[in-house]
Amino acid sequence: MAIIKQAARQTLGQLIGANNPVVTVPDDSQRQYSWTKKEVDVYWGDIMKFKESRDSGKESASEYFIGPVVTITADSVQGRSLLDGQQRLTTSTILLAAIRDILWQMKSPESMSSANNIQRDYIARKSGRKEPMEYFLVLSLFDRDFFRDNIQDWSEITGECSKIEGATRPSHKLIQDAYSNFHNKITFLLQRHPEDDSRLDFLDSLRECLINGLVFVEIQTPNSSDANEVFETINSRGKDLSTVDLVRNFLMEKSTGDHEKYRVNDAWRSLLDDFERREEIEKFLRHFWVSRHGDVKSHSLYTTIRKDLTVHFDKRPQRYGVGAFSAELEGAAGRYAELITGSTGHGEFDASLGEIKAMGADALYPLLLSASESTSYDGLQQLVDAAISYYVRWTMVGRRESTLLEENIFDIAKGLYRGDSIESALQKIVAWIPDDETFKSDFSEASISKQSQARYLLAKIEHFLRAENDVSEEVVLGDGKVYVENIYPHKPEKGSMLDDHDAWVGRLGNLTLLAGKKKSDLSNQPFPEKEHLYSGSALLVSSHTKVESLWDRAKAEWRVEGIEARQMNLASVALNVWPSFGSL
Incomplete structure (x- = not known):
């Protein structure tokens, strides 16, 4: 059973603010940043709903509980080691950085001063000109340098980060995407506020929502073993x-x-x-x-x-x-x-x-x-x-x-x-x-609903036919090289639909490959209107497998018998393409 020292209410500003113990994601636990656009958008939507309620003055909307965080806070250790809550604290810091940068880009004395305050109070600061930077949130070794170079190491002179460390891991790209996402969302909302004063009010209100409105419960544990047990319990269903x-x-x-x-x-x-x-x-x-x-x-x-x-x-x-x-x-x-x-x-x-x-x-x-x-x-x-x-x-x-x-x-x-x-x-x-x-x-009776699988089967048959006919090889497996064509179309002209249409349109005998970009305007036409696509194709699976048998020229209608006959022929080829290895 895990030992919990205490569970304390903490605002975002109390967790990652200046003059509070630094929050560090230890190298021997936790993961890299992993929130995608989906999670970032949900987080933003929650913040916007909370801000709207808070701006209305409702007492019940003064705080927004964003969940627990688990820390190791042994008496002998300075700072706090973070076992759970990294994604939320990292994302919150990224959002603060976006607000900081937009304030700086406004270039007014008040906005630039506000940008500096956000940086010094909630992201990172230097106590002296020659002193090292103090970071209020320290990520683990997988993301630490990138996060500092692109989010935290910000110059009060240029209003930019150093950006020395490039994005070399998936988590780095996600950090970049989260920042761009927030920056774009805030910029869009500011279009409703043409005056600088109104923009400053909006950004200050957003900052206030984050710093003093977001509330966590910090679960403090004395060591990593207890913290890991709490971490697993909290996240077991999330x-x-x-x-x-x-x-x-x-x-x-x-x-x-x-x-x-x-x-x-x-x-x-x-x-x-x-x-x-x-x-x-x-x-x-x-x-x-x-x-x-x-x-x-x-x-x-x-x-x-x-x-x-x-x-x-x-x-x-x-x-x-x-x-x-x-x-x-x-x-x-x-x-x-x-x-x-x-x-x-x-x-x-x-x-x-x-x-x-x-x-x-x-x-x-x-x-x-x-x-x-x-x-x-x-x-x-x-x-x-x-x-x-x-x-x-x-x-x-x-x-x-x-x-x-x-x-x-x-x-x-x-x-x-x-x-x-x-x-x-x-x-x-x-x-x-x-x-x-x-x-x-x-x-001989198979229908294939997945385009990727149909493309694979037909492409392998194409390769076999080329080898058999001594035709130079052509790569046809990759997306963009060829597309799967339903000879008898998904949406045939009125009066030409086969009985039990759904049973025949996906049959392998009705599928072929064509090179280049799909010609949507021809796909649903009667056979005579698109016959040239097959007869003139460089792909043998279209030009040499009796595609024409699917159309009755005398009656000007589609033939189920043609689909069955062509599929039986393809089945004979398939025996050689995917052998049984019975002689082994």
Whole structure:
């Protein structure tokens, strides 16, 4: 049970104001800035509603409770270490910085003086010309320098920040976006106030709402262990919490010394640098665990990781500690980044990784992550080809239960981590691939609703036809290169709609690829009006697969039989594109 020293009411000005203990986000806990436009807009909307009520003079609207913050306030420690509340305090500081800069840009003595006051009282100040800057909110190592250079290190002479540190991480870009968002919103509202006095009144009222109106409850704890317990309890049902944050906090809690804490931070620095989006880090963490331990759902991932690692970390003598786990995590992150971006440097293998991305077949990544730990990428080509055939035949075209495929793939991944051979993994996958007769039957009746999947299937057939006809290669997988065309249109002319229209318009036999920009004005026309798009196309899947059979020239109407016949022909080709590997 966590020990709570006290829970005290604090305004924003009392938390991050001058002459109060500095609030520091410790390097051994918390995360980088993560609020997107969605969260920033909600925060702004709440502030505007509160300001409107407060300006009305209602006593009940004098304060706005924005939630709890958790701090470590041991008697022997100066300042406050922040365990929960970083996103709200950082965003509030960014908003104050936007108000500061707009005041300065007004260039009147009063506005520039107000800008200086905001900077000195609530963001950062120097007690002397040669003294170092004192920052009232100190972020963790991942964002600290960038936040200072772009938000806090502000010159009272130029009215600008130094901006030495560039945006190198996703969190940096989010800080920039939040600032620009606030700056634009305030600038827009000031258009209603043409006079400087009115603008100053508005900005001063907004500052007052933030500094004295926003109210937190600061939950003070004596040490990091108690703070982490309170942090997890408060956030257990909220969006503000992520598995990545909790795992890092847990590792810091279990670290036996500074060297292990440094190892955790090194691993997390790699995670932030290897991936462009936070969602990719979340996905990697789950896939890393799945690749070693089998299936676990996202909602129970942290609980599972904590329970399993606690058993190892608490053993005496300890054989597997925080440092070892962090090193494994860091090593796997680099390989995972190469897998999801198709940047291993092995051309054929990277092309296969491009297929996985085009299909959205994320379930295959744990398999490849586990396999790549002991085998070079060029030794995994047959495994990835078989896995792709399995995914296409079972899930994408066959529409069978995807959870069974995932369970099978994850189980193989766990086996590889524990010493199974690539050959045994390959044999298991091949045994699960639906046979040719089943696949051909599935393909001949398949409808594909996702444009990305339809594009992938048709593009792979296009590649096969080009190779078979000795036509020079053309890249057709990427967005912007080609588009999926419904030959029989989504919105046919009046009187030409097929019976059971919805059942036929998405059938693979009715889909093809065309290069360039989609010609919307022709897409819904009768076949004769757009026949030239297909016959004149450089793409063989349009010009060489009997698209014309979908139209009855004598009756001037669409033919269901034509869709069925073309789809059966495509199914025959598909048997070669995604083979069963039955001879292995």
